[in-house]
Amino acid sequence: MNTPFELSLIAPAKLNLFLHINGRRDDGYHELETLFTFLNYGDELHFTLTNDKNISISGDTHGIALTDNLIYKAALLLQTQCKVNLGAKINLTKRLPMGGGVGGGSSDAASTLLALNTLWNTALTLDELADLGLNLGADVPVFIKGKSAIAHGIGEQLEYVKLPQKWYCVVFPNQHVSTAQIFTHPDLKRDTPKLLGDWQQQVLTNDCEPLVKKLCPEVEKTLQWLLKYAPSKMTGTGSCCFVEFASQVQAQDVLANLPHTWQGFIASSVNTSPAHTELAAIIDK
Numbered sequence: 001m002n003t004p005f006e007l008s009l010i011a012p013a014k015l016n017l018f019l020h021i022n023g024r025r026d027d028g029y030h031e032l033e034t035l036f037t038f039l040n041y042g043d044e045l046h047f048t049l050t051n052d053k054n055i056s057i058s059g060d061t062h063g064i065a066l067t068d069n070l071i072y073k074a075a076l077l078l079q080t081q082c083k084v085n086l087g088a089k090i091n092l093t094k095r096l097p098m099g100g101g102v103g104g105g106s107s108d109a110a111s112t113l114l115a116l117n118t119l120w121n122t123a124l125t126l127d128e129l130a131d132l133g134l135n136l137g138a139d140v141p142v143f144i145k146g147k148s149a150i151a152h153g154i155g156e157q158l159e160y161v162k163l164p165q166k167w168y169c170v171v172f173p174n175q176h177v178s179t180a181q182i183f184t185h186p187d188l189k190r191d192t193p194k195l196l197g198d199w200q201q202q203v204l205t206n207d208c209e210p211l212v213k214k215l216c217p218e219v220e221k222t223l224q225w226l227l228k229y230a231p232s233k234m235t236g237t238g239s240c241c242f243v244e245f246a247s248q249v250q251a252q253d254v255l256a257n258l259p260h261t262w263q264g265f266i267a268s269s270v271n272t273s274p275a276h277t278e279l280a281a282i283i284d285k
């Protein structure tokens with residue numbers, strides 16, 4: 001492969017198909033068991049190489065200051081770690097709701113590390129990139145590794161699983177939920193025992209859901225509304241809720257009836273992150 005001068009990469013959404021909290025560590029982080037699937041829907045990032053060390057972001061930055069943006073933090077981390085003398089112009093098309101539990105910020109950070117590792121020719125392995133990404137967020141490693149998985153630890157120890165392809169209708173009830181607020185709340189359930197035996201034979205829930213429903217009535221309403229179509233669940237620490245179907249038309253039908261106060265999208269799940277599929281196609285050229 002000739003090192004490209006520019007490239008585009010999706011930053012896909014994730015869903016937590018279940019999320020158990022097993023305990024709290026001394027540093028405040030929580031021990032989790034959670035099943036991650038990737039969706040073929042997400043933000044779009046375009047990277048152009050520059051010969052100075054400047055890192056800039058244009059597009060849908062939604063008022064996030066440059067130095068707070070996880071895209072910038074990821075780029076700076078790789079640049080510093082690998083002593084890179086190049087820079088990048090990065091354009092963001094934001095499709096994923098922020099604070100929605102679909103991992104947009106973490107996915108943007110992961111796709112930035114994956115793309116710049118190629119453009120800057122830093123040649124870190126996925127393990128090295130995942131270790132680096134963990135400094136930016138507990139969810140970043142799963143996006144770097146790019147395979148559906150049950151995550152253990154704080155979300156960084158990954159047990160890969162193959163999941164059947166499904167269609168999802170994901171609804172954002174127009175309320176942002178802060179992950180930190182949920183994880184510091186005294187009422188959060190933190191004592192679910194670790195999974196024993198075959199997880200596919202068990203009833204699996206999201207331990208954050210009861211608390212978020214209490215704090216955020218719109219999430220409760222969304223889950224209730226979705227129940228008309230299929231069993232509804234919340235992803236991560238919310239606020240997005242989803243229903244699962246075997247076919248696209250069923251998911252499309254829910255979206256078509258969505259109340260105007262909420263936003264939604266449909267997408268199919270994939271066992272390999274679409275960022276990895278896109279990157280492999282670029283590298284193979």
Ligand SMILES: C[C@@](CO)(OP(=O)(O)O)[C@H](O)COP(=O)(O)OP(=O)(O)OC[C@H]1O[C@@H](n2ccc(N)nc2=O)[C@H](O)[C@@H]1O
Binds near residue numbers: 100
């Ligand atoms: C809960 C999950 C489930 O996938 O997703 P989201 O709902 O945020 O998308 C993630 O673990 C979120 O990962 P991420 O958003 O990268 O978390 P971080 O930036 O590292 O941490 C945000 C906040 O959550 C807390 N946190 C995060 C992960 C974890 N296992 N235990 C925690 O207590 C941290 O202490 C911090 O206050």
Ligand SMILES: Nc1ncnc2c1ncn2[C@@H]1O[C@H](COP(=O)(O)OP(=O)(O)O)[C@@H](O)[C@H]1O
Binds near residue numbers: 068101103238239
């Ligand atoms: N590129 C980015 N995209 C989204 N959020 C970002 C980004 N950079 C920083 N953030 C911050 O991270 C917070 C959590 O974002 P996000 O990952 O979308 O939520 P969640 O973890 O609930 O899926 C946002 O509220 C925002 O302040």
